[in-house]
Amino acid sequence: MEFKELVRSRRSCRSFEPTAVSEEQIEKILEAGQWAPSPMNLQPWEFVVVADPEMKTRIRQVGEQARQQVIDGGGPGWAKKYGMDFLEQAPVLIVVICNPRKGGLGGFFGQTLGAMQAACACVQNMMLAAADLGLGSLWFTFFDPEAVRAVLGVPVEKEVVAIVPIGQPAQQSEPPPRKAPRMHQGRYSSSD
Numbered sequence: 175m176e177f178k179e180l181v182r183s184r185r186s187c188r189s190f191e192p193t194a195v196s197e198e199q200i201e202k203i204l205e206a207g208q209w210a211p212s213p214m215n216l217q218p219w220e221f222v223v224v225a226d227p228e229m230k231t232r233i234r235q236v237g238e239q240a241r242q243q244v245i246d247g248g249g250p251g252w253a254k255k256y257g258m259d260f261l262e263q264a265p266v267l268i269v270v271i272c273n274p275r276k277g278g279l280g281g282f283f284g285q286t287l288g289a290m291q292a293a294c295a296c297v298q299n300m301m302l303a304a305a306d307l308g309l310g311s312l313w314f315t316f317f318d319p320e321a322v323r324a325v326l327g328v329p330v331e332k333e334v335v336a337i338v339p340i341g342q343p344a345q346q347s348e349p350p351p352r353k354a355p356r357m358h359q360g361r362y363s364s365s366d
């Protein structure tokens with residue numbers, strides 16, 4: 175797909191068909207992630223590919239718990255209506271994990287998010303690759319990372335970045351509108 179079309183056609187997908195995602199498609203998506211930039215090319219990401227229905231149900235439960243926590247804590251009203259069926263519907267969930275110790279030199283300057291930044295670039299590459307394959311995906315973070323860690327057995331020194339459900343979209347959604355870029359010329363100016 176042409177680049178501009180690809181970037182614009184990627185949509186957050188929250189409803190999936192049960193159609194399987196092939197090993198080959200998953201490999202292509204992971205390979206795209208692997209080509210993301212990272213500090214000192216440390217490639218701090220790892221992936222847990224979850225296709226087992228029981229495991230997906232456990233992940234959904236983690237999401238539902240987070241949702242309840244937000245509702246109980248007086249969070250936004252939409253949380254009550256936010257369904258998480260897609261965590262079980264999607265044939266595969268790719269959980270992206272990063273190693274914060276692989277964040278490059280930013281740590282010398284109090285900038286400790288290098289590994290997380292790289293992992294985010296990796297997630298975006300993966301989602302664009304999924305869109306290029308005609309698949310839907312979602313950058314999902316509505317969970318307590320510690321709960322996901324417990325379900326998947328992620329070691330304490332690694333961080334859970336995102337859960338990316340992937341599959342055939344069940345419906346095409348309209349793109350939410352974008353604002354004009356907030357651009358400053360040459361130097362930051364609050365009046366720009």
Ligand SMILES: Cc1cc2nc3c(=O)[nH]c(=O)nc-3n(C[C@H](O)[C@H](O)[C@H](O)COP(=O)(O)O)c2cc1C
Binds near residue numbers: 184187188315317350
């Ligand atoms: C860091 C990050 C976290 C997100 N977390 C969630 C999430 O937990 N649940 C969800 O439904 N969408 C989540 N999204 C998706 C955004 O809601 C979505 O990208 C935005 O509304 C724009 O829609 P589009 O992706 O279709 O262009 C997340 C996106 C990002 C970048």
